[in-house]
Amino acid sequence: MVLSIRSLSKHFPGVKALDDVDFDLAAGEIHGLLGENGAGKSTLIKCLTGAYRRDSGEMILDGEPISPSSTAEAQELGIGTVYQEVNLLPNLTVAQNLLFGREPRRLGFIDGKAMRREAERMLKGYGVAIDVARDLGSYSVAIQQLVAIARAVDLSGKVLILDEPTASLDANEVRLLFNVVRGLKERGLGIIFVSHFLDQVFDLTDRVTVLRNGKKITTETTASLDRMELIANMLGHELERVERKQRTAAGDQAPPRETIIRFTRMGRKNVVEPFDLTVHKGEVIGLAGLLGSGRTESAEMLFGIRSAPEGRVHDGETVVNLASPRDAIAAGLGFAPEDRKTDGIIASLSVRENIILALQAQRGWLRKMPRNEQKRLTDRYIDALDIRTPDGEKAVGDLSGGNQQKVVLARWLAMNPRFLILDEPTRGIDVGAHAEILRLIERLTDDGMAILIISSELDELIAVSDRVIVVRDRQHVSELVGDEIQRDRIIENIAAPDNRETVA
Amino acid sequence: MTINTRLYPLLATIAIFVIAYALSYTQFPAMLSTRVVGNLLTDNAYLGIVAVGMTIVILSGGIDLSVGSVIAFSGVFIAVVLRETSLHPLMVFALLLVLSTAFGAAMGGIIHWLAMPSFIVTLAGMFLARGAAYMLTIDSVPIAHPFYDLLQGAYWLMPGKGRLTLIGVAMLLTVAVGALIAHRTRFGASVFALGGGEQAARLMGAKVGRTTVMIYAFSGFMAGLSGIVFSIYTGSGYPLATVGTELTAIAAVVIGGTILTGGAGYVVGTLFGVLTMGLIQTYIVFDGSLSSWWTKIVIGLLLLLFILLQKGLLRLSQSRISAGHA
Structure with a gap:
């Protein structure tokens, strides 16, 4: 095993994001990681890449326990990550992106020619013939994705994490990407593939691990995987x-x-x-x-x-x-969106302000709702929905998740x-x-x-x-x-x- | 190989300068003399130097509003110290550059570690530096020192009797050094990375804090250097001098083709931005009948043109990508 994770746990206020999760990755293996939103996929990845510190458990890379505290450290240890949103710089050239922080220098100044040569060498074997002196942003997302992979592999070279890499690619681009990923597997890298496209998971991976609500549900070889069972495992019960x-x-x-x-x-x-x-x-x-x-x-x-x-x-x-x-x-009509943290509540405003927000918007800002009317409405919904808050003036961000959700509901219910x-x-x-x-x-x-x-x-x-x-x-x-x-x-x-x- | 789209603004800047110069020449043939060229460099030396620092700041996605005040402080500092002590001007220059660099570094530190917008931090720096200049004196202090006479008299007589002055050369050298730093060093690469996106830059392993401090320290150093050049140019120190120069410098950077949101541009472009602005002024002097506020109107229009150009280029490159050119 190139990477072993044992009883990894991570808590956030009110949520067990990861609960005693085990995970193994062999060299030369593509391992699919599946789960719905909030299942713990991204928390697991963030613990691996050093974006989060785990609460307990251990991570063993090549026999050595690791505990990266930053992306840079994880990279140096050998864990490279490519995200759905390409996290490179579109305003720099392909070569600058590939070699950022490691530019070849002569007499203290960056050696442009050597840099181009080096970049072209890195891209060899990826099946892309592009001008490395052009801005990365002038290429399609698929090419950018490949450049990101080339950089991650060159920097890290043991474990490659692909986090929803195909989300914005078309079928041909996905094929190109998969060929590259298979090539990397041949070279002995351990690859973690996160995706919600089941066909791609069946197509590409050797094994699959399913997470749900922060727990590992199962790990199975893809060949013996039943589609129905897999979905049943992903969806809650x-x-x-x-x-x-x-x-x-x-x-x-x-x-x-x-x-x-x-x-x-x-x-x-x-x-x-x-x-x-x-x-x-x-x-x-x-x-x-x-x-x-x-x-x-x-x-x-x-x-x-x-x-x-x-x-x-x-x-x-x-x-x-x-x-x-x-x-x-x-x-x-009313709509309470999925991600209440970014789309639903305004954490720094009070419960009252959050509840009357849509109603006030409908009235227009010139016809301000009378204060006692606001209070009456707020108290009514705190009561009706059993929102656990000392009073309507508490900031919504201080409430628990369930109560935040009730505030979002109350806002729309107030609109009737x-x-x-x-x-x-x-x-x-x-x-x-x-x-x-x-x-x-x-x-x-x-x-x-x-x-x-x-x-x-x-x-x-x-x-x-x-x-x-x-x-x-x-x-x-x-x-x-x-x-x-x-x-x-x-x-x-x-x-x-x-x-x-x-x-x- | 087609021309990289990132070159378009620079080419546009150079084209505008050349065309404007050609138009002026057809009207006033004397404008092509080395005298005019020499004066163009001398008169805009302090602006060109401070604009090089500003280019680096803007490339990183920031802004430095303190530089105008720092130039004024520098002039006053030099004048007062030379009047009160017997230190050699070179010694005073060194002291000043240490001060102004440290001042810039401190602002960079606040911007990074307190996660404050550069606009607000350098606005505070602007008031601080201006206030410090007033604290030293409220009058215009003349500088009388034999070394200054030497500096002011140092020039190379070009063919055609134009004078290439020391401060003009200093500006050209500064641009060259600035271009090397921005485009050929790892620090420069980090500056562009920050301008492209702080989050991505961090994920790619850029040292964001160190780079931010260095960027504003560099701008502070350039403002100090510009203050020295300005004091040589005017032969005095005055706390009310160079009010609004930071904005002129920003205008020069943008006309020079650097994108105001950061991440794309060339230091050489800034030189052409400065020269274009100087050219407009020279034209108005030659014409004689035009009021000086025409300078501002033309600069305003040029700025508008470049902002539109930048938007247009952005659209162009986005539509190219969505059209699937790989």
Whole structure:
């Protein structure tokens, strides 16, 4: 084993990001690392590359225990990383990027000719013939990615971590990249490949490790891996005791419900294939799919964050134009985004300010909401959602994850939307708060609100949804209603191999 | 091999200078004399030197607003110390350069370790240095020293009776040294790296803190050197001198083709930026009927032109990448 990790743990306030994780990487092996958002993939990588210090456990590289405290130190030890976002400098030349910090010098000055020679030597064997004297930024992302790999390999040479390297590449570029990666494997490097494209993982890797909620679920050889089982391992199974919603069987005629809003041909090239969606009063629509399948993009399109060129929105008899979140809010829509830290809450503002934010925006800044009205609303939602805070003036950043999520919910509830979109509403919150939020969803729909919920926790979707739409490879592939909403059925639909050209 | 897009702003700068000079020449043939050229270098020597420091700062994505005040402080410091003590001017120069470099280094340290924007830190430095100049004296202090007479009288008579003065040569040398540092050293590579993106630079192993301190120390050194040249040029020290020179220097850097957000540009371009601005002034002197505020209007228009050019180039290179030219 070139790299062994034993009982690695890392805590953040309120979250166990990594819990007693073991991981082995052999020389000449490509090892896939899989898991949904928050599973602990990036924490594991950050511990390896020195961006985080681990709380406990050990990491052994080539028989020596290591404990890197910076990226530079990890590089020197032999661990190189290439990220999804190319972390090189587009304003420097290819040669400058490859040799940054190690430029060949003559009489104290950088020797341009020697640098070019050296850079060309480094790129040999990568199948790219490019002018190393040009700016890196003038080349495609795929080439930049290869340059980043060449630099990482040359600097480190034992372990190469590829963190979602194919996210912005097309099929040909992926093929080029994979050939390079296979070549590096032949040279005896240990390669960790992080990706949420399952086909690529099956195609490229020798073994696969699945993480979920900071724990290692399994490590298996790719050849003996079952696709269904893999997905079942990635998706959560935490909510067995939540009561399932009472449903009528799929065949039965449920009393027709009033339509709130109807979306047609919502889609955009390279984002999501066009889909239709009719939202009825009081229903919960679940959106199931793996990370990167297009589920969040679908929601963003409904809310006007992404534009859908051919999309139309019918509100009763009239066609409304939802070109921006502002329009969507005016039409009675609400959206609680997945990453509440960056998109949802404003950590330095108080609970009250966060709750009234959207409402105030709708009124316009000139018509300031009276202070006692603000207070009344805030107290009402602190009470209704059981937000654990001493009072409405506490900064939201000081609350726990679950309570932050409730504040985001309260903001949208205060708007009294007809149709509320929740993207991963239970991500990173504790089990108690989890169940509470699900109960809250039921209560809201009893009052007639329609909710669309996106979640990686299948049991959560099964518990609350009236119907579940499965998204796979940027397409809405199927819709399950009533009795069809079962864990196995959903996984089956997610797992079907995609129609896209498979990568050789 | 096609021309690298990063060269376009520099080529544009040189083209504008050449065209402007040619236009002036058709109107006033005397403008091509070595006298005019010599004066152009002499009159703009202090600006050119300080602009070299500013180029490095802007390349790294920062800004240094303190340099105008530091030049004024330098002049006053030299004048007062020469008046009060019997130190040799060279000794005073050395003292001053140590002071101004340390001042710049201190600002760089604050910018890095307190993670403050360079704009605010150097704005504080600007007030500090100006205040320190006032503390030394509130009057214009003439410098009378035989060594100064020697420096002021040092020139090489070019053919055509133009004078290539010592301070003019000093500026050209500074540009050459600045270009070597920016483009041919590891420090220079780190400056460009910082300008390209601090996060990426750090991940690539650049020593961000050390580089930041060195950048502002370099700018401080150049401001001190510019102050010495300015004191030779004017023969006095005055705390109210060179107000706003930092902004003129920034304008020269941008007209010289360096991108204001950092990461791309050439030190040589800054020389042409300075010369272009000097050329406009010379033209107005030659014309005689134009008021001096026309200088400012033309500089304003040139700045606008370059900002638009930079935006245009950015669009161009982005559309190229998305078109998939690999």
